[in-house]
Amino acid sequence: MRASRFFVSTLKEAPSDAEIASHKLMMRAGMIKRLGSGIYSYMPMGLKIIRKVENIVREEMNRSGAVELLMPVVQPAELWQETGRWDKMGDELMRVKDRHGRDYAIQPTSEEVITDIARSELRSYRKLPVNFYHIQTKFRDERRPRFGLMRGREFTMKDAYSFDRDVDGLKKSYQIMYDAYVRIFARFGLQFRAVAADNGAIGGSGSHEFHVIASTGEDAIVYCPDSDYAANMEAAEALPLDATRAAPTQTMTKTATPGKAKCEAVAELLNIPLSTTIKSIVLTVEKAATEKEAASKQVWLLMLRGDHVLNEVKVSKIPGLAGYRFSTEEEIVEYFGTLPGYLGPINTKKPINVVADRTVANMHDFVTGANEADYHLTGVNWGRDLPEPTVVDLRNVVEGDPSPDGKGVLAIQRGIEVGHVFQLGTAYSEAMNATFLDENGKPQPLQMGCYGIGITRILGAAIEQNFDDKGIIWPSAIAPFEVVLCPMGYDRSEAVKSETDKLYAELQAAGVDVILDDRGERPGAMFADWELIGVPHRVVIGDRGLKDGQLEYQGRRDTEATSVPLAEIASFVKARLAAQ
């Protein structure tokens, strides 16, 4: 490609609404152009990258046996009503009426449509298994779109849906997709990690997220450097920090802690480690009256070590706590007899359910609130001072926690979620009555999996992982161009022009995606443009070097240029490309 036949448009300054590096750099490099809040045009330089990402995804999806189709952007509301998502999705679902007043959704995903296709096309076990995917425009009406392509409203996603006759089949299809995703992210040339994720009702290893590692990532991901354990923060299992509980050494004592409502303050006042204090979290579960039962209200006390953080996803899975909410101050006073800050499991005003985190359950001589303003209890011990609690994993893991697989300690890094594989089971097929006939002619619900990759989000994530103060540093596989040729005086020097054209033709013939900058820009501006855009390999062709038969090569991460003899330059560049 000659730059004069492409569209190169860079900016010195990013617009003021761009907050993060990838958003700023994509705007400055002329890859995207804002049309409205969370809505971007993909300019030629951006679209070229998107196409490379799509092609890698498509090749690996096809290799895995998935079949591509294309489902519509505008989808009838009736299907969304069948699964209840028409109501559940709330304002995120973009809704539209046609000229006859009929309701439609602009698709955020396509579970409903693919299940509708499946229930008419996959009516026999002989059609199974099958995995359909499409790469299509999506819309989510985010409350606060931001970060460019990272949290846009209109975006491109690859979504795949597998259909199997039973759970074993689903697990196989899921593993095939998992393996394809590993190949895909490896081919992108990005550092990534697949982490176990919560998948609600199904449990087990039924869901993984794929994260691109970046210090600016929104998500904390947990892994064990000594094993292959990895999970997102919601799903990472926290083991008890002490394997067994030590015997009591202190007597339970009511201690004045005036105005010290936080664990940190209590620990400081009493000059004890924070890790001997207990945080009390109070939750309410209400049930409305039914024909058979009167309305009821239960109050729960969750006990967490003072330096730990509650994991709300884990809480939501505790039997009896589905649909919980944080208790009101009135409820707390009603059940505990005092205001928050001095709560504990001992001497409550009304009966409550007590749940202790695994680590708390193995603590001894600990500190809790005394259920009286300005007082705590110290030297509290299970069994002696209060009954043995229900023990549950309640907390977020922290760095240095033991790995759940017993093979070392956990580390935490930041990631950007760009892919998700998920065992749906029969949730959609049952809601939409999508069944197949088995060998005995008996209808069975289809077992479904769904598998997404945020195509446009990949661009943002790749940049967050790979940039410097000059601009973007693309991995070759998804760079807009692999190599840029920068001739110094293409229109003035016969020698420069002819050597540039020769090298350009040679690299093109070798299948290298090369751009020749024939725009006639000054060298400084030309170099700055391509460093900003992030082309990974640059060759400068100038009269000065040519006199000695030399060209200048510089990799985007190199601090200095390398002189390469004219005769060797093509093979030198090809070797650099192959080395990646």
Next chain:
Amino acid sequence: MRASRFFVSTLKEAPSDAEIASHKLMMRAGMIKRLGSGIYSYMPMGLKIIRKVENIVREEMNRSGAVELLMPVVQPAELWQETGRWDKMGDELMRVKDRHGRDYAIQPTSEEVITDIARSELRSYRKLPVNFYHIQTKFRDERRPRFGLMRGREFTMKDAYSFDRDVDGLKKSYQIMYDAYVRIFARFGLQFRAVAADNGAIGGSGSHEFHVIASTGEDAIVYCPDSDYAANMEAAEALPLDATRAAPTQTMTKTATPGKAKCEAVAELLNIPLSTTIKSIVLTVEKAATEKEAASKQVWLLMLRGDHVLNEVKVSKIPGLAGYRFSTEEEIVEYFGTLPGYLGPINTKKPINVVADRTVANMHDFVTGANEADYHLTGVNWGRDLPEPTVVDLRNVVEGDPSPDGKGVLAIQRGIEVGHVFQLGTAYSEAMNATFLDENGKPQPLQMGCYGIGITRILGAAIEQNFDDKGIIWPSAIAPFEVVLCPMGYDRSEAVKSETDKLYAELQAAGVDVILDDRGERPGAMFADWELIGVPHRVVIGDRGLKDGQLEYQGRRDTEATSVPLAEIASFVKARLAAQ
């Protein structure tokens, strides 16, 4: 591709709402699946064809120097309000509100967005010319969607937009696109015709439509077999059928024609050719009162030969007739003194404007209404009986009319419009204030052209041109597969399996898009499927033929199969493919 890894799903019967061949066949061949009115999922077999169409379009657009980008599906209303299309487009424009109540359009085309991009990106003459295109999902809320992909609501279109500094540049950009379109349609392997079309205000050769020829086409297209003249019916120029006017031979006579209100009836009663009668068409142009002028009303009489048909596009361009409407019966009685059926230019009750078609202007001894019920005037002659009229081309051409280029006579055939190139000029750039700075730093409006191809419509048009009672007959370039291998007993016969696999590998290695039908269907069902789907080349591999070292080849249009020696089959098939 192995059929077992693809998704082949055919139907014996088309759904009852499919009215035309292409719709029926695409449904039966499992290429599309209806999701809602005018909204289809593209199933794997259909998407594969769409991708081939897209790739040909993309290659030729790139070759022509156009640059691909991608504009959003959901577009802010503000841009559409700037050009006035938010109101003008009426119910066809699908409108949507986001969670904050802001208005958006789902794009039917992207003139507004590209002009918005242009006004910020193309601010200097140095950036010009440039031609941006995208291939994107479109939505038009048709009042009556039908004919499958032919008149759907959601569809895929390639739309390109050129920007030039002046009209000469626009004409060059336009010609480049015209030439690219000719290459594109030729590569599809379809019979097509580019015809001049009306382009409103700009005139001249500023617009062409590309039609796929098909006897079922909705549009009449006009061409001269002896020259390159071609136009759509709206734009085809009608010359006078007599080069000069003969002298009068009859006296004007009031003749009783009781109850004969139509030209045909009058001609029959008087036993004269229909071509000596005149049809009277009465139009009204009203102007509302302004500060300077009172409201006014003009009535016009358009005179057309009895056997000719009015061309309303031509009428709308007559000076003074912009915004015309057909007159009411009250107006006709007010101005002519009688009811329709007996109207004419002579002895009107109030003054009217008379316009004669070119052919009418050269008639003599003709028949018109007498402006009195049940009477006509015969032997009427211009100049003698009534003043010379204003002469305008008013009518549709008919087969056998002289070609406007003087090189023969016109023929008419049916076509399906699949492409349109159009010189927009400065309509959008002036409405949206999209200017560039010329060499003198002076702002000038951008000269725009727009160029569309209905990607998904191509499929319907190709089928309407190429089908028989067995199914579709794809041209190789846009066939879902070029060749199908039909082994008889792939799972039973070692010889069949090994020869099939060998041929499959050999054709794949040669870059042939081949599908191996390993589904294990009975031969009859297998052959019927691929004839329905329309794969242009088929090879049958069976034990019977293999005994004699023979395979069976049959082209989709061939009436019989050809025996081909095993050793020659690959080169035979490649030769057949190359011959197309």
